[in-house]
Amino acid sequence: xxxxxxxxxxxxxxxxxxxxxxxxxxxxxxxxxxxxxxxxxxxxxxxxxxxxxxxxxxxxxxxxxxxxxxxxxxxxxxxxxxxxxxxxxxxxxxxxxxxxxxxxxxxxxxxxxxxxxxxxxxxxxxxxxxxxxxxxxxxxxxxxxxxxxxxxxxxxxxxxxxxxxxxxxxxxxxxxxxxxxxxxxxxxxxxxxxxxxxxxxxxxxxxxxxxxxxxxxxxxxxxxxxxxx
Amino acid sequence: xxxxxxxxxxxxxxxxxxxxxxxxxxxxxxxxxxxxxxxxxxxxxxxxxxxxxxxxxxxxxxxxxxxxxxxxxxxxxxxx
Numbered sequence: 001x002x003x004x005x006x007x008x009x010x011x012x013x014x015x016x017x018x019x020x021x022x023x024x025x026x027x028x029x030x031x032x033x034x035x036x037x038x039x040x041x042x043x044x045x046x047x048x049x050x051x052x053x054x055x056x057x058x059x060x061x062x063x064x065x066x067x068x069x070x071x072x073x074x075x076x077x078x079x080x081x082x083x084x085x086x087x088x089x090x091x092x093x094x095x096x097x098x099x100x101x102x103x104x105x106x107x108x109x110x111x112x113x114x115x116x117x118x119x120x121x122x123x124x125x126x127x128x129x130x131x132x133x134x135x136x137x138x139x140x141x142x143x144x145x146x147x148x149x150x151x152x153x154x155x156x157x158x159x160x161x162x163x164x165x166x167x168x169x170x171x172x173x174x175x176x177x178x179x180x181x182x183x184x185x186x187x188x189x190x191x192x193x194x195x196x197x198x199x200x201x202x203x204x205x206x207x208x209x210x211x212x213x214x215x216x217x218x219x220x221x222x223x224x225x226x227x228x229x
Numbered sequence: 230x231x232x233x234x235x236x237x238x239x240x241x242x243x244x245x246x247x248x249x250x251x252x253x254x255x256x257x258x259x260x261x262x263x264x265x266x267x268x269x270x271x272x273x274x275x276x277x278x279x280x281x282x283x284x285x286x287x288x289x290x291x292x293x294x295x296x297x298x299x300x301x302x303x304x305x306x307x308x309x
Contacts, residue, residue: 061294068291097294104296111245151242151297176243 003027003227005047008075010036010066015052015089015199022199023049026219027227036069046226047084048075050091052144052197062105062147063093072098084128084226085191089145092183092193101184101193102160103152108145109176115144117212119171120182120196124164127185128225129192132217138171139214141196148195150177150184160184167192230277232284233303236293237268268298 005023009016020031031049032042041048056065066072072094079085079100087095095101108114117140125135133139152160157179160166167183174182175195183194198215238244244266251265271292275284284302293300 060291064291064294096296102296104294106243106297107245109243109245111249149243149245176245 002029003047003223004029004032004042004045005049006032006034006041006045007049007051008034008036008071009051010053010055010069010090010094012055012057013051013053013090015197018197018199019049019051019088022202022215022219023047025202026216027223034071036066036071039070039074041071041074041078041083045078045083046228047086047222048078050075050085050087050094051199052089052091055090055094058147061093061097063090063095063097066090066094067097076100079186079191082188082190084222086129086222087191087193088197088199089143089148089195092195093147095191095193100191101186102156103150103178103181103184105145105147105195106149106151106176107147108149113144113146114148114175115142117142117201118174118196120168121171123166123169124185126164127167127189127192129185129189129218129221130167131225132221139217140201140212141198141215142200143174143196145175145195148175148177150181150195152178157181163187165189168194168196230275230279230305232273232275232279234271234273234284234288234292235268235301235303236271236288236298237300238266239297239299242297 007020023031093105096104119138122133122137125133165185169180170182198218201212201215204213247265247267254262288300
């Protein structure tokens, strides 16, 4: 059976093609492209990916408008059925606004847009998304965001840490995120939201020029975990 | 009916924008400013029959993110 992934495009998404290219590079299968106004997702998906960008111009709050779009009703329903969902950057913001993940992404503490490759610590290497990494390993993945400052109340943060739901932490100061959180998993481990862009770090040829290929293993982990037998 | 919704960051949620504005006010020579917090005013023109419950639902579902923000609904009868 072929791996079936869908990439959602919202008005203002700008990393949707990168996400589709990364998924195809690793799986050998073209990603199915879905539009925000679609009411339904294709059947039998192994993954839904919400890409980076500035959906709806970041009106109201980053991700808030996208979270109310017709396709998100289908994504929420799919996630509740256990379909894996990956949200990167704006996709992470959409997942928190849609309440598929706890917390919120605030304006960066330094007020500035941060665009550079940052070191991340793999906090949980046992999840379906991160199994290709070693626990505690430091990887390098690009970030590019203005609203990446993860916030949740102390009780929620304690629960996320206690349940192993922090996937990645920043290994250096980046945006003011609570407890340096860069990526969060859902309770069932089948939804991952992260601010860094693994889809921008998949090409070995780009090792020198674009900050490495450490993102590739995330997609390989997804394939190993979720591809149909 | 004209309705005003005031959306504010909850106490304890860092407001870097407010902090930058606070700093700028001090730079302009204004003294005695203890803190600056920036929120959002949303003006709605809704049917007279719109209930408090409906307005509250609008706030909880979209206008405010209750993880980080609180909201106040002001109707012609007064703030709530």
